[in-house]
Amino acid sequence: MVESLPGELGAPALRLVAFVGDLLSIAVHGYAPQYKEDAARRALCAPYTGLPLADSRAIIAASGQRRAVAATIAADSVPLAHESAVAARRFARALDDLTRAYRAQGVTASEYLKTIALSFGLIEKLDERERRTFATLEALAAASDAKRLPGDAFNAEEFVSALEHGAKRTHRERSVPLERRPLAAREPEAARPVPRRKTHFSASSLGTFAECERRWYYRYVCAAVDDPGSSASFYGTAFHTALERFHEEFPRADAAPLDVLQRKLDGYLGTSFEHHRGDFETSVEFELQRRRALRTGQRYLTWFVERFRARPFTVIGRETAVELDLDGYDFIGFVDRLDRDDRTGNVTVVDYKTGTIPESAERYRDKVARLVDFQLPFYYFARTAAGDRVTRLALVPLKDAGRDVAPIELEVVPHAEHRSHSDATTGTIGLDELERARAKMTELAAALADAPLERFPPTDDPSACAYCTYANACRERPQRREDRFGH
Ligand code: SF4
The missing domain is CATH 3.90.320 (Lambda Exonuclease; Chain A)
Structure with a gap:
């Protein structure tokens, strides 16, 4: 069994741990596509991908319930700015690389962490505190590798459990429970012009817009x-x-x-x-x-x-x-x-x-x-x-x-x-x-065909969100948190 994380992780460190945990889960649960997809969607929304959150959520919305986000990215079906499109493709490639890396003969926990760091250019993106957290993860990985018997495969599931255990402990040790903390203010969304629609309209699309x-x-x-x-x-x-x-x-x-x-x-x-x-x-x-x-x-x-x-x-x-x-x-x-x-x-x-x-x-x-x-x-x-x-x-x-x-x-x-x-x-x-x-x-x-479309404000009627298909992807709605590190 690997050691667990120290119990004093702050929110940014927890976010990084959750990100690494999700990427490990993708490798572990490669045989259970839905579980893997849930982890991929959470990872896509993490701040280490280079994608603005609104774009990550647009990709998730475009994927709907069944399609994998990697497939949506490959299909190019979401209009993204050039940098976002590049970041999205890098993300999809990273998922592939990580899955392949996990299955490679004799891969170690340390090597897997390195693949994560390289795939996302992580080290350049982390602040000082996050770097320390990543160093702790590397130490845990090294400890895990040291305890492995010759011929044993790297057990990512055990490693995820150690991360989860550390994250939960941190959560418990905080004097103010996570749920009661005020949410951090969201940064305002940048305007994103979309092509005007010179096309046929349907009553249902206008109803949706209204x-x-x-x-x-x-x-x-x-x-x-x-x-x-x-x-x-x-x-x-x-x-x-x-x-x-x-x-x-x-x-x-x-x-x-x-x-x-x-x-x-x-x-x-x-x-x-x-x-x-x-x-x-x-x-x-x-x-x-x-x-x-x-x-x-x-x-x-x-x-x-x-x-x-x-x-x-x-x-x-x-x-x-x-x-x-x-x-x-x-x-x-x-x-x-x-x-x-x-x-x-x-x-x-x-x-x-x-x-x-x-x-x-x-x-x-x-x-x-x-x-x-x-x-x-x-x-x-x-x-x-x-x-x-x-x-x-x-x-x-x-x-x-x-x-x-x-x-x-x-x-x-x-x-x-x-x-x-x-x-x-x-x-x-x-x-x-x-x-x-x-x-x-x-x-x-007229508004859709003639005026510039740059912002898409959410409804101010909460009842409209109750059965909205896109609630999970909508940054204005509480996202369903299946993030097991957060609870
Ligand atoms: S969840 Fe609510 S605000 Fe978000 S897209 Fe759906 S209806 Fe609009």
Whole structure:
């Protein structure tokens, strides 16, 4: 067993120990990719890589949940300043070098530490105190090497334990617990211009920008993938495809007896999920999501038929591409479903939602009024411009297999009542509210296309961060600390 660290390490020294520990972990856990990746992400955010923290986090955001940060760096998918790009590539190369070094025949702890120091040009970057800490690490490494029996391999895991033990002891011996210390003030971010967007806009990208510019930056500038490959996203894709095909064959609920409709919908769901089988992480996950979809499909069909019986209608559009020019800015999107009332010819715009949606019509209306949701207003204007008489907007929840499908439905009226706290799923929305959303869409499109984009401030609404995919990468959010040296 190697000796442990002295118990009086300061925060900078602890940071260095954590960095070295993470790099050792990458070598130790090469066989457990996720664990290795967690360590790589922490190391990427350490101050020894030469990367500004904002760039490290942009790389992490672009990597999403599954992709390795090294792969994101290799793909060059994050626009970085030249120095940052060089530092990022050096980091990725260093991970490779370190993994190779650990596997080399007869490598010693001291040699491994030297590889770390060389890979990151560490010695030049450390201050006096950190250098002393690194010297202590070297002494520990030398002690570890001296105790090894001939033929024994360098045991990095044991070395990591010694570091961790020393770090924990330091933590305990401090009179003020780490958690209660005031956070160090963050240095202000440098402005980082990004290319202007002369392109098509989507209502959802503008909604993201309106809700949190930083999230928009992660999603659309870094090309970060929102929840890449998650079972939730494949569930949504498979369900949408199945409904598109189902309504292509059955645009009306009276086109066949209920049992035939059910069998057909089950078949389309089965085929669609089968198509995505390989995308789910495990076969158990696939099976769970497929069954969830089949149960939700039953509820969906019940609603579809009941609604038809109450007011017969025909599905006239599925995954309909919509385009709209708003004051010279091009918008595009796809409407999941368009229903035309048999008696009046009025059209309902239907959007399927396999994720979370507002719980009541008033809550959705509130999002439109706060100018953070443009999807249904955009579909309204796009289909009206295409000649439809759109009178109703609907969000159909397809997430919860345990609940009846109860869509959020808003009838479009010239002026709606003042907003209330009603929990009803049906309500009204004023044309004036939709017009305001349209004006805001143009304003945001102009901001994205014409104005310099240099800063991406975070939202000031903390509730927007609750389910943000990029929370881990966002410097304004408390980063999930899996750093075992910090606790
Ligand atoms: S965590 Fe919050 S502030 Fe950060 S990107 Fe997400 S929504 Fe914006």
